[in-house]
Amino acid sequence: MCFAVPKVTYLLRTTPTWLCPEEISYFDDTLKDTTEIILNVSLSVDQWTQASLPVRHGGLGLRRAGDVGLPAFLASAHGVADLVSRILHSHRDSVTIPFVRDALAIWSDRFPTASLPEVPQVQRAWDDAGARITLSRLFSAASGVDLARLRSVSKVEAGAWLQALPSPHLGTLLDSDSMRVAVAFRLGCDVCIPHKCICGSTVEANGHHALSCRRCAGRFPRHHALNDIVRRALVSANIPCVLEPPGLCRTDGKRPDGLTLVPWQKGKCLLWDATCVSTFAASHLSRTVQAAGAAAESAALLKRAKYSALEAKYYFVPLAFETTGCWGSEAIAFIRELGLKLRERTSDARAGSYLVQRLSIAIQRGNAASLMGTFAPVQSEP
Numbered sequence: 001m002c003f004a005v006p007k008v009t010y011l012l013r014t015t016p017t018w019l020c021p022e023e024i025s026y027f028d029d030t031l032k033d034t035t036e037i038i039l040n041v042s043l044s045v046d047q048w049t050q051a052s053l054p055v056r057h058g059g060l061g062l063r064r065a066g067d068v069g070l071p072a073f074l075a076s077a078h079g080v081a082d083l084v085s086r087i088l089h090s091h092r093d094s095v096t097i098p099f100v101r102d103a104l105a106i107w108s109d110r111f112p113t114a115s116l117p118e119v120p121q122v123q124r125a126w127d128d129a130g131a132r133i134t135l136s137r138l139f140s141a142a143s144g145v146d147l148a149r150l151r152s153v154s155k156v157e158a159g160a161w162l163q164a165l166p167s168p169h170l171g172t173l174l175d176s177d178s179m180r181v182a183v184a185f186r187l188g189c190d191v192c193i194p195h196k197c198i199c200g201s202t203v204e205a206n207g208h209h210a211l212s213c214r215r216c217a218g219r220f221p222r223h224h225a226l227n228d229i230v231r232r233a234l235v236s237a238n239i240p241c242v243l244e245p246p247g248l249c250r251t252d253g254k255r256p257d258g259l260t261l262v263p264w265q266k267g268k269c270l271l272w273d274a275t276c277v278s279t280f281a282a283s284h285l286s287r288t289v290q291a292a293g294a295a296a297e298s299a300a301l302l303k304r305a306k307y308s309a310l311e312a313k314y315y316f317v318p319l320a321f322e323t324t325g326c327w328g329s330e331a332i333a334f335i336r337e338l339g340l341k342l343r344e345r346t347s348d349a350r351a352g353s354y355l356v357q358r359l360s361i362a363i364q365r366g367n368a369a370s371l372m373g374t375f376a377p378v379q380s381e382p
C-alpha cells in the first residue's frame with residue numbers, strides 16, 4: 001500500500017510530470033527493478049504493465065508514476081479550482097490553473113476513445129479510463145492460459161490477498177516464497193525450471209501442472225484451511241457448526257465438509273462442501289478463456305449433483321474456488337451473506353473483507369505448497 005508512488009502522491013498531484021519524461025521513467029524503472037528484487041521474479045514488459053495496474057483491474061497495484069501522474073494532476077487541478085477562484089475573488093470560469101489545458105490535451109491524446117470523467121475531482125475517475133484501456137490491450141494480445149489468467153485475476157476476489165494487512169498475528173502474512181509464487185501465477189511469470197513432478201508428469205516453467213496434480217501436497221492443507229476459515233467465521237457469527245458431520249453421506253459415500261447445527265435459511269441447516277480447481281487445467285481451459293470463474297462454476301455443479309440426495313433436508317452451498325483466486329457465484333453469495341452476519345455480530349465494518357482476504361490467502365498458500373510438492377524430497381548424502 002505504501003510502496004513507491006504513494007510517497008510521491010503530492011508531487012504528482014501538483015507537478016506537470018509529463019514535462020519531465022526522463023525523470024519519470026527513471027523512477028518507474030527503479031520501481032520495476034526494486035519489485036523484481038523484493039519479489040524474486042523476472043518481469044517481461046507485459047507482466048510489468050499488468051503489475052502496474054490497480055488490483056481491481058488485475059494488477060498488483062504497484063502504480064507507475066508515468067501512469068498516475070496525469071490523472072493525479074488533473075484530479076487535483078479540478079479539485080482546487082473552486083478554492084482558487086474564491087481566494088482570487090474571481091468567477092470560476094475566469095480562473096485558469098496553469099498546465100491544465102496541456103494536461104487535458106495530453107489525456108485526450110493518450111485515451112482518444114475515453115470520455116471525460118463525470119466527477120473530475122476524483123483521481124480514480126481519470127485513472128480508471130487509462131487502466132481499462134491498458135487492460136484491454138493486454139487482453140487483446142493474450143490467448144490460451146494467459147487470457148484465462150487475465151480474466152480470472154481481474155475479478156475482485158482474486159486480488160483480495162493483495163489487500164490484506166500482512167500480519168503474523170492475524171494469520172495474513174504470506175511468507176516470501178508463497179508471495180513470490182502468488183505474484184508469479186497472477187502475472188504469468190516463470191515459477192521454476194521445467195522438471196519432472198513426483199507423479200511423473202512434466203512441470204513446465206509456468207508451474208501450472210502443480211495446480212491440478214492429484215498427487216501434490218498443498219491441496220489437502222488448502223482444503224482444510226478453507227473449511228476451517230468458514231467454520232471459524234460461522235462460529236464468530238454465533239452459528240454453531242461442525243466439520244465433516246458424521247452420519248451424512250453424499251451420493252459417492254463421502255462426507256460433506258461442514259454443517260451448521262442451527263438453520264441457515266427457511267429452517268434448513270447449511271451444508272457446505274469446498275473445492276479449489278485449477279483455472280488452467282486442460283479440462284477447464286476451453287471455458288476459462290471465455291469467462292472468469294467458469295471452472296469454479298462447473299465444479300460447483302458437480303458438487304451439487306453429488307449432494308442431490310441431501311438437498312431436500314439441507315440447504316446446500318458448493319464453495320468452489322479457482323487457483324487463480326476467483327470464486328464460483330454461489331461461493332461469492334454465501335461468503336457475502338456470512339460477512340454481513342459477521343459485521344452484525346462483531347460491529348466491525350471490515351469483518352466481511354477480512355473473511356474474503358483470509359480465504360484468498362489460503363488459496364495462494366495452497367498454490368505455493370502445491371508447487372513445492374512437485375519436487376521429489378531431497379535425499380541427504382550418505
Ligand SMILES: [Zn+2]
Nearest residue numbers: 197199201213
Ligand atoms: Zn504431478
